[in-house]
Amino acid sequence: MRTIQKFAWTLVLGSFLATGCKSLNKTQKGAGIGAAGGAVVGGVIGRAAGNTAMGAILGAAVGGTAGAVIGRRMDKQAEEMKQVMGDAEVRREGEGIVVNFKEKVLFGFNEAALGASAKSNLDKLKNVLDKYPDTNIQIIGHTDDKGTDNYNQQLSERRAQAAVAYLRSQGIASGRLTATGKGESDPVAANTSEEGRGQNRRVEFVITANQQMVEDAKKEAGR
Structure with missing residues (x-):
């Protein structure tokens, strides 16, 4: 059984890397991952692709019919975000959503403090998250390659923590x-x-999806 599972994981991994995940629709991505081992395969694919956001989404994937249910719920949420998040890129990926803010939207160059404009943008995101x-x-958080590795790592962490702190305060x-x-x-x-x-x-x-959404999706898929 382990040999079969390892072979299946290898096939799925090879397929995702060969196509860059772009040739599959959202439901196919979720169902394919679910068939070959769910979150384990997803995490491996994400790390191999070198994309942190995609790795997080694939690592949390449920797959199969329940994954398709989650995907439909994420479609609705993403569409609402696109309507209100004028200064951000909103992408549906697999069973999740990626909202990408450029530095100038949330932070000044080499800064980690949220200004009034940044808070306004996060307020828009917060209003959708509440629903x-x-x-x-x-x-x-990410940076360019100017400065030392250590400094950039700390700057990226401060930026991510500042956004978390603000959303928590709201x-x-x-x-x-x-x-x-x-x-x-x-x-x-x-x-x-x-x-x-x-x-x-x-x-x-x-x-x-959090655990509650996962459980609800499994119940819906089993009806």
């Missing part, structure tokens, strides 16, 4: 929120130009 309490939110339950700093280790563009460095200076909000 969907059965989700977890991981906040991931009534989002602490148990839903986690902060992670990735420093300069997870770029989305080359750090060889100001445009590329600007893309890498970002804060991502990764929204996934």
Whole structure:
């Protein structure tokens, strides 16, 4: 059985890496992961791809019919976010949502303090999160490669923690929120130009199902 499972995981991993996950629709992603081992396979794929946000989503994936139910609920939440989050990119990925704020939306260059504009943007996000309490939110801070590795790591952590602290102060339950700093280790563009460095200076909000949503989705899938 272990040999069969290992072979299945290898096939799924190879498929995801070969296609970059882009050729599969949301339901296929969830069902494929579920068939080959759920969160374990998801975590491996995410780490191999080098994308922290995608790794978090795949690592939390349920897969199968329940995963498809979660995906439909996330579709609704993402659409509402797109309507109100004018200054942020909102993406549906697998069984989750990624909200990507560029540095200029939440923080000044080389800063981790939230200004009035940043709080206004987080208020918009908070209003949607309030309507969907059965989700977890991981906040991931990133930087470009200017400065030392240690400094950038600390800056990314401070930014993520500042966003968590603000959302908590506005009534989002602490148990839903986690902060992670990735420093300069997870770029989305080359750090060889100001445009590329600007893309890498970002804060991502990764929204996934909590245990209550998972249980509800399993019940619905079993009807």
